[in-house]
Amino acid sequence: MVSKLPHIGTTIFTVMSKMATDAEAINLSQGFPGFKSDPILLDLVAKFTKEGMNQYSPMQGIPGLRKILAEKTKLTQGYFPDPETEVTIVSGATEALFCAVSAVTRLGDEVIVLEPAYDSYEPAITLNGGIPVYIPLNSGDFSVDWGKVSSAITYKTRAIMVNSPHNPSGYVWTENDVNQLAELVERTGILVISDEVYEHITFDGKPHISLGSHPVLREKTFVCGSFGKTFHVTGWKIGYCIAPKTWSLEFRKIHQYVTFSTVTPIQFALAEYLEVPERYLSIPDFYQKKRDLFSLGLSKTEFEFTPSTGSFFQLVSYRHLSTMADRTLAERMTKELKVACIPISVFYSDKRDDKIIRFCFAKEESELNEALNRLSELHRILE
Ligand SMILES: Cc1ncc(COP(=O)(O)O)c(C=O)c1O
Incomplete structure (x- = not known):
């Protein structure tokens, strides 16, 4: 058997979560x-399931x-x-990213990826016959080295995948x-896939x-978002893609054969829930407390x-403590x-190991406090 993704195993997230359990x-x-x-x-979800909103929704999402x-x-x-032509509801940002990559990538196209990068980007590019071109983010603050991005652009560059x-x-x-x-990207044919979960x-x-x-980027960008991340319901796998009309049309051609449509009662529930802006405007404060703690x-x-400065992740370095x-x-x-944490080498194509690990702090305060307590014993395993 010839695998189409011979280099891919079970994702580190599955591995570490199982190990944690x-x-x-x-x-x-x-x-x-x-x-x-x-x-x-x-x-709201219970209400809409009981009211019978349980059949296929329109392919592009409920109006x-x-x-x-x-x-x-x-x-x-x-x-x-x-909303009619530029917004599509999909089954998680993962689907949005996959359909966007599939909509633009042709055989031999180069797609620039800034790494460390979320692990679903590369397989989507490879499966579509594209070639991922990796640009490292600056070490230290992980800002973008625009000089490096510029030098990576060739006549084969079809898209750039970014995440902020x-x-x-x-x-x-x-x-x-x-x-x-x-x-x-102005005055080029290069498209942008922006992961904004x-x-x-x-x-x-x-x-x-x-x-x-941005007026220029708006004409070239697939904005991929996730209601799962925003409203603490990652298991619902519901997200969206906002892209200009012509590209949304291409995106939908793929979405309709990947999942066709997305879970109906949850769409109705979110439509009603989003009517109160405070429900999403209050999220930064909610997470700031956790980040600070x-x-x-x-x-x-x-x-x-x-x-x-953003997301619910914190990187820490132990380079000064150990070569493990x-x-x-x-x-x-x-x-x-x-x-349990995630080793950062898994986010690099060459698995480079800078002695950095990632913690997710989207947890109850009591759990964070207990984890911090245990981390104070770090010297036990580094000795
Ligand atoms: C950067 C990034 N993009 C996309 C996703 C996937 O989002 P969803 O669960 O909505 O598919 C994740 C989830 O961890 C993520 O961290």
């Missing part, structure tokens, strides 16, 4: 919230959800995508980043700037780090300290 460790590895979602939203999402985009990002707020580093793009990208999780008043809000606690450990491989450290921390 087996070891009865606190799971700060996989990126999912450890607290309950709003009962109002849960009641009510597309319209309120366009209104949310106007409120938070200052532009109003056409960034997983795993928490880096949030500045206006300068957005303008640099716009300058690079952490759009509502930024700290210290730093705004998230959607690429759709976690970084204060981490400052008392031996790790080195800069507090995350990051995968080994993650495994030993899970089994011996009972705190």
Whole structure:
């Protein structure tokens, strides 16, 4: 048998979460919230299932959800995508990313990926016959080296995949980043696939700037979002893609044969839930408390780090403490300290090991405090 993805195994998120369960460790590895979602939203889902909204929805998503999402985009990002032709509801951002990559990538096309990168990008490019071209983010703050991106562009470059707020580093793009990208792709045929699943999780008043809000990028970008991440319901796998009309048309051609449509009662529930902007506008404050608590606690450990500026992830370095491989450290921390994390080498195509691990702090305060307690024993496994 010839595998189409011979280099792909089970994702590290599955591996670490299973290891955490087996070891009865606190799971700060996989990126999912450890607290309950709003009962109002849960009641709405129950209401719509009972009312019989249980059959296929329209392929592009129910009109009510597309319209309120366009209104949310106007409120938070200052532009109003056409709900009819530019907004599509899909089964998670993962589907949005896959369909966007599939819509643009032809055999031999190069797609630029900034790494460390979320692990679903590369297989989507490869399966479509594309060639991923990796550009490392700057070490330290994980900002973008625009000179390197510019030099990687060739006549074969079809698209650039970007992610802000960034997983795993928490880096949030500045206006300068957005303008640099716009300058690079203006007057070219290069498209942009923008993973914005952490759009509502930024700290210290730093705004998230959607690429759709930039006049040049708006014509070239697939903005991929996730209601699962925003409303603490990652298991629902529901997200969206906002793209210009012609590209939404191509995107929908693929979406209709990947999943056809997305879970109906949840679409109705979200459409009603999104009517109150406070429900998403309050999210940065909610997560800021967790970020602050976690970084204060981490400052008392031996790790080195800069507090995350977005997403619900915190990177920490142990380079000054040990030469242990990051995968080994993650495994030993899970089994011996009972705190699971993700080694950052897995986010690099060449698996480079900078001695950095990632924690997810989307957890109850009590759980974070207990994890921090256990992390103070780090020296036990590094000795
Ligand atoms: C950067 C990034 N993109 C996409 C996703 C997937 O989002 P969804 O669960 O909506 O498919 C994740 C989930 O961890 C993520 O971290």
